[in-house]
Amino acid sequence: MTARAKLLRTSTFRLAALYLILFAVSVAALLGYVYLNTAVLLQEQTDYTIQAEVQALSDQYQLRGLSGILDTVQRRSADDTGSVYLLAAPAGQRIAGNLDDLPTVPKEDSSWIEFPLQVQKGAVRENHVARAFYTVLPGGFKLIVGRDVESLRQFATIIRQSILYALAIALVLGLGGGLLMSRNFLRRVDAITDASRSIMAGNMSGRMPVSGSNDELDRLALALNEMLEQIESLMGAMKEVSSNVAHDLKTPLTRIKARVEAALRSGSEAEYRAALENTVDESDRLLDTFNALLSIARAEAGQARSGLVAVDVSELIADVAELYEPMAEEEGGTLTASAAPGLQVQGDRQLLAQALTNLLDNALKYGARDGETPRITLTGTRDDDKVVITVADHGAGIPEADRSRVTERFVRLDESRSKPGNGLGLSLVSGVMKLHKGTLMLEDNAPGLRARLVLPTGRE
Structure with missing residues (x-):
């Protein structure tokens, strides 16, 4: 054409x-x-x-x-x-x-x-x-x-000629203006088309051109750019997850293989049994990793949002605290829980409970300095039209520069590599907050870490 x-x-x-x-x-x-x-x-x-x-x-x-x-x-x-x-x-x-x-x-x-x-x-x-x-x-x-x-x-005659001339001039100017506008419009559409083809060819960093006029094409280009940034971010996260999964699974699979080969070479029934028990333990940890990844994916995709129901946060905090108080006492520490009555949000109770247990697990692992026992507080309060759940400890905390990074998958700080875990706990919490249109805030507890889950009540 x-x-x-x-x-x-x-x-x-x-x-x-x-x-x-x-x-x-x-x-x-x-x-x-x-x-x-x-x-x-x-x-x-x-x-x-x-x-x-x-x-x-x-x-x-x-x-x-x-x-x-x-x-x-x-x-x-x-x-x-x-x-x-x-x-x-x-x-x-x-x-x-x-x-x-x-x-x-x-x-x-x-x-x-x-x-x-x-x-x-x-x-x-x-x-x-x-x-x-x-x-x-x-x-x-x-x-x-x-x-x-x-x-x-x-x-x-003059009037008739004037009418004809006026119509002729209007037609010429109108057609000229239409062609000029169409040319400008077509040029911008061609620029968007070229950018789209470049992106389809694999240049995921490409973006739609924006003229700065803030017209409908600019608004469309900005919306497409936001979508492309989200796609690029998701693809980057997918590549990172794939790389991290491959890296984190290689070590346990290598251990399983080495233990099984060693047991086979030994020919001892006791060695067989020990190898099988270790294999079961490693398999459980691998399944936990995959289940956590699936939970994060479902939460971030928002697939379960249509099934959100009214959740009594006060009751949820009491149930989780009842489960974790004995575990804190076994570590020689304490878990103090309190919640204002009548706290309710629209949510998924199981996912919210999973997010709280992940925060409490981290608090039990990292919530005490050397030579000390963990002291954890779990509270639920209302802040205007928000419900705030806070988990605070008195451990080493997280440096401010790393707080935005620890919610990514498989990210573990150097101080935590000696403890068991897969680096998915805070990622799952962040995904649950995204599903509930809430916010995970990591703050300094002076000393320690204070994690706040800020949730909308869901009322209009």
């Missing part, structure tokens, strides 16, 4: 052409209405003036006879006012007036007539048109009274 054909087929050009046609029709109708009314009004005024003169002359003829009308016609014919007069005998001979001879007249006794008229303009005789009223007076005398209407005809 040629560039001109593409230009003419754009929606912008079609829309501009449609508006142009509607505008031209509207202007033509308006100007035509004005023209017709003006022409009719001028002709009616001319006819009314002629009829008034005919009536006046007829009255004079009846009152004063032929001499009276003859005097009036001669006097008025001498004035150069554009009026035409002719008084003729019954046989048609001219008696008085500024017409040389009797024009072609109808058979009726009175009627409107139009006839050519020659007017002397200096040394030149011009051909004009006269409009007159023809009547037969008592006694058979013929009277013609009219006006030179050439100026009215020229005025009407």
Whole structure:
């Protein structure tokens, strides 16, 4: 398809052409209405003036006879006012007036007539048109009274030409403007198309061009860029997860293989049993990793959002605290829980419980400094239209520079590598908050870490 054909087929050009046609029709109708009314009004005024003169002359003829009308016609014919007069005998001979001879007249006794008229303009005789009223007076005398209407005809011609010129100019400018707008629109669409093809070819860093005019194309480009950034982020996360999964699974699988081979070489039943027990333990840890990844994926995808129900957060905190208090006591520490009554959110109780248990697991692992026992507090409060669940400890905490990074999959700080885990706990908490349109906030507890889950109540 040629560039001109593409230009003419754009929606912008079609829309501009449609508006142009509607505008031209509207202007033509308006100007035509004005023209017709003006022409009719001028002709009616001319006819009314002629009829008034005919009536006046007829009255004079009846009152004063032929001499009276003859005097009036001669006097008025001498004035150069554009009026035409002719008084003729019954046989048609001219008696008085500024017409040389009797024009072609109808058979009726009175009627409107139009006839050519020659007017002397200096040394030149011009051909004009006269409009007159023809009547037969008592006694058979013929009277013609009219006006030179050439100026009215020229005025009407000028108006018609002006309308045509105006429409022609409007069409030219409209088509030119439509082509210019279409060209600009097509250029921007082609730029977006080129960017799309570049992205489809594998350049995921490419973005839709934005002109800065903040029009509908800019808003579309910005929305597409946001979508592309999200896609790029998800693809990057998928690549990272794939790499991390491969890396984190390689070590336990290698251990399983080494233990099984060692047991086979030993030939001892006890070695077989120990290898199988270790294999079961490693398999459980692998299954925990995969289950955590699946839970994160479901939470971040928001697939379960349609099934959210009212959850009593106060009751949830009490149940989780009851489960973890003995575990804290086994570590020689304490877990203190408190919640304001009547705290409710729209959510998935199982996922919220999983997020709380992950935070408490981290607090038990890392919530105590060397030589100390863990002291953990679990609270639930209301903050305006939000419900805030807080898990705080008195351990080493997380440096501020690392707090945004620890919610990524398989991220483990150097201080935590000696403890069991797969680096997915806070990732799952972050995914659960995304599903519930909430926020995970990691803050300094001075000393220790304070993790806050800020959840909307879900009420309108």
